[in-house]
Amino acid sequence: MDTNSDIDVLISEVGPRDGLQSIQTVMPTEAKKAWIRAEAEAGLREIEVGSFVPPKLLPQLADTAEIVEFARSLPGLTVAALVPNFKGAENAVRAGAHKITLPLSVSETHSQANLRKTHAQVLDEVRRIVDLLRDLPPERRPAFEGGLSTAFGCTLEGPVPEGKVVALARQLIELGCDEVGLSDTTGYANPAQVRRLIRLVWAEVGKERLTGIHLHNTRGLGLANALAALEEGITTLDSSLGGIGGCPFAPGASGNIVTEDLVFMLDAMGLRTGIDLEKLLAVREIVRNALPDEPLYGFTPDAGLPKGYRRGGWGIAA
């Protein structure tokens, strides 16, 4: 994030991608557009709007190209998309995404289960994408992030060696990614691990190459992990409106950290996000109407704002 920015923390909303890909219901394209527009109007500056995967694998995201084109029309919004491979990157470039993220699972078992690719095969896709982007004119060239998923542990392999995360981060940067990201895909991370892994990756590739983290709240530690990352110096946090994408079979064990709770925490701390919390809370209505059968999570939405709450910090009265 630009250090001359008027915000302290960039929140990257991933609900339209990570949230929607995890639920069976297909949200109508017009509802997605209304959601994304409303969040941009609430002050969100970056939204991951979809994933360029084959529609037969994820029919929920089949309209990603159309959504990217729409989102590009919203002023000041960085339009991000996930790409599983070179083909997806081509489509993302064609649609005009500002930022693309290719996930590389540190757990090779998970990589094979998720993308059906070994590390070597994923890194080969990275190489081809870098070549593709190199030939593009700057105004059409998206930023390219390598997302290190299962970086904090894997539901298949268990613990993931930190040295492996660091080595893959270096390979991604050496191949030509602009940045790497750390993803707690499985909700295994804890604050000490978050701090340690950020420092290890920074020591290997430099601070400017790792600015963002993707956290889940599966074990309730999501905001504590976000706090640890922020205090370490991370400036971009992924989150999902209503925490959608949580597993419906484990009540309360939500998926992504909830955007509304994250914004409340940051705003109450006096950190600038550029987001109007009350407008953000109102966006839930759009998602609720479009997905009436999906639970929406969030403690702050359930409990309401503190009495006398005003934007920009809480509890600093002398």
Added chain:
Amino acid sequence: MDTNSDIDVLISEVGPRDGLQSIQTVMPTEAKKAWIRAEAEAGLREIEVGSFVPPKLLPQLADTAEIVEFARSLPGLTVAALVPNFKGAENAVRAGAHKITLPLSVSETHSQANLRKTHAQVLDEVRRIVDLLRDLPPERRPAFEGGLSTAFGCTLEGPVPEGKVVALARQLIELGCDEVGLSDTTGYANPAQVRRLIRLVWAEVGKERLTGIHLHNTRGLGLANALAALEEGITTLDSSLGGIGGCPFAPGASGNIVTEDLVFMLDAMGLRTGIDLEKLLAVREIVRNALPDEPLYGFTPDAGLPKGYRRGGWGIAA
């Protein structure tokens, strides 16, 4: 907490008091004993087992004297109790509590609503309790904490001036309390505020006079606040098994931070609590059977431990 201790963080379980006083169901005395015994066996070193309030006000806690006497029989357990006034302190001393806490609400509106007393009247009770304790032989003298409730904001008054928290902390210590505690009664606290208020109180009364904090998870920030407090140097954290005491009318908006999630966070971070997490998780069964109609919260219990999880730290493999 003793700095030569074999633990890094003392978790003070408050479910039998704060949890049970917030729900209508009266838990049978034998179930309370089974709960407290099982938690002590899981490694809990301090449990707030009840409150010495008039039984007609809180029939749920009418058996507190019997519970204190029982809990004293458990080896190595510090038996804590809440006392609303001098009369309660007399009863607590008679029953043999090791530690008593008198709540003083920083919001005077809340103090009048909760205890029907002004600050001056509460401080007068403190004075009388100090006199009572002074005359006791050391082996019968409980530690006396003044608990600053609504320290982070009040549902009636809104923001609470930090200068007021600090001033009341000083008065409590000057009157003869051994310690003060900070309570986020309303779930309004944020990590920046937690850090700031701890520092302000320490600057006024000294670090050894404030070692504990009582947090709620009403807006989902409970563990982030706990992390901030710990990193500041707080060593005692209150929490409640299953987060019981949450408002049943706001799903997910639980009350106290959940002991199970807190222990998971600390243990995963490699901090020693002395608690066996798997034994702790098993205690839920006792509470569930005794309170079949009350929801039990907790992300870690719902999601389960990470694959390959072992006690004493997660993710440190090289």
